[in-house]
Amino acid sequence: MDILGLRAILIGGASGFALATAERIVAGGGSVAILDRERSAGAEVAARLGGTWHPTDVLDFDGIAVVVDEAVEALGGLDVAVNTAGGGKAGRTIGRNGPFNLDDFRAVIDLNLVGTFNTNRLCAAHMAYSEPNADDERGVLINTASIAAFEGQIGQVAYSAAKAGIAGMTLTMARDLGTLGIRVNTIAPSLFATGLTAGVTDEMATNLTKDAAFPRRLGRPDEYAKLALAMIENPMINGDTIRLDAGTRFAPR
Numbered sequence: 001m002d003i004l005g006l007r008a009i010l011i012g013g014a015s016g017f018a019l020a021t022a023e024r025i026v027a028g029g030g031s032v033a034i035l036d037r038e039r040s041a042g043a044e045v046a047a048r049l050g051g052t053w054h055p056t057d058v059l060d061f062d063g064i065a066v067v068v069d070e071a072v073e074a075l076g077g078l079d080v081a082v083n084t085a086g087g088g089k090a091g092r093t094i095g096r097n098g099p100f101n102l103d104d105f106r107a108v109i110d111l112n113l114v115g116t117f118n119t120n121r122l123c124a125a126h127m128a129y130s131e132p133n134a135d136d137e138r139g140v141l142i143n144t145a146s147i148a149a150f151e152g153q154i155g156q157v158a159y160s161a162a163k164a165g166i167a168g169m170t171l172t173m174a175r176d177l178g179t180l181g182i183r184v185n186t187i188a189p190s191l192f193a194t195g196l197t198a199g200v201t202d203e204m205a206t207n208l209t210k211d212a213a214f215p216r217r218l219g220r221p222d223e224y225a226k227l228a229l230a231m232i233e234n235p236m237i238n239g240d241t242i243r244l245d246a247g248t249r250f251a252p253r
Contacts, residue, residue, distance in 0.1 A: 001137050001232050003028030007075040009068065011058065011119055012084035014040035016194035017144060017187075020221035021082050021228045022049055028229070033071035035064075036085075058085045058115035068122045077130055080232055081123035084144045086112040087195075088159030105158045112162035116143050120173065120184070128180045138181040140232050143170065145188040147243055151250045163188070167241040174239030183238040185231045190245035192219035213247025 008025050010018040013034035022032045022045070032051035036042040046053035052074040056067040072078045088108050091100045120141050127139030145163040152160025167186055174184040191197055191208050197218060200208070209216045227244055231237045 001079060001133060001135075001140060001235070003030050003229065003233065006030030006079050006232070007033075007077050008080040008082065009033045009035060009071050009075070009078060009123060010082050010084075011035045012086075013082075014042040014045050016084060016198075017189070017192070017221050017224040017228075018082055018084040019045060020225035021142075022051070024222070024225045024229050025080075026050065031075055033075050035067060035071060058119065059110060061114070061118050064119065065122050068119065068126070072126045078123060078126045078139060079130075080140045080142070081119065082142045082228055083116050083119050085115055085119075086144060086162070088112075088156065088162070090155040091158070092155055093157050100157060105161075108158035109162050109165070112159070113165040116166050117169065124177055124180070124182055127182050128177075132181050135235050136181045137183070137235060139183070141173070141177075141182065141184045142228050142231055143184070143186045145186050145241060147188050147190050147245050147248060147250060149188055149241075150243075153250050154253045170241050171239040178238075183231075183235070185237055185239070186241040187224060187227055187231075188241055188243045188245070189219060189224060190243075190248040190250075192221060192224065194221055209246070209248070211248055211251060212245070215246055217246075219244065219246065 010022045012018040013022050014036035026049045034042045034046040035054045035056050038055040043053045054067045054071045056064050089104045130138050132138050143166050145166040148156050148160045149163035149167045170186045205218050
């Protein structure tokens, strides 16, 4: 799928991975709709990129359907959706204060896994009725897991479960949507300079990335964006969860 003329929704698009991907799409001649929380920098980002701004909350499972409809209408159709919304709450299965709080576990699953599936199904519904391109493609869905899905550290039980769920549904969803010409892929990053890690010191970054093969540094959001664009442009990348981790394998702690 060509970037020129591409119409993309970026969920979590006001910062980090999704922002970097939006910037590359716009640089390549595509157009973007930025979806993020009301208190984010989404309005400023959309204005800078010549896109549209749609405040939302992925945990508002019904309300986001209306927002996706509005974003697709503003774009004049939908070719790509990139979902980077997520987060976690640390805690051991059994900690000092007893078992991990079940409401906290559900909240992490809702934010990461249920929120991702919900936006995927809503965006795929719009793609399904669009005209296919010359390769019979109608759209691409890109989701965000984590290498914690495969070797979660102590205290990451909820986050690991949620991200493993995203990785686990990737191939199945690709098979579900294959007859419609919609591809589905997932990126599983290691530690990147986004969110809580954006402001770490050089010393802290060195310690956090000491187990990487090379390069031993935090990843950069634009490196995520490069992989996302490769997934968009190459029709043979489908049903895959690709690690973006510099050879990192998380130790237990």
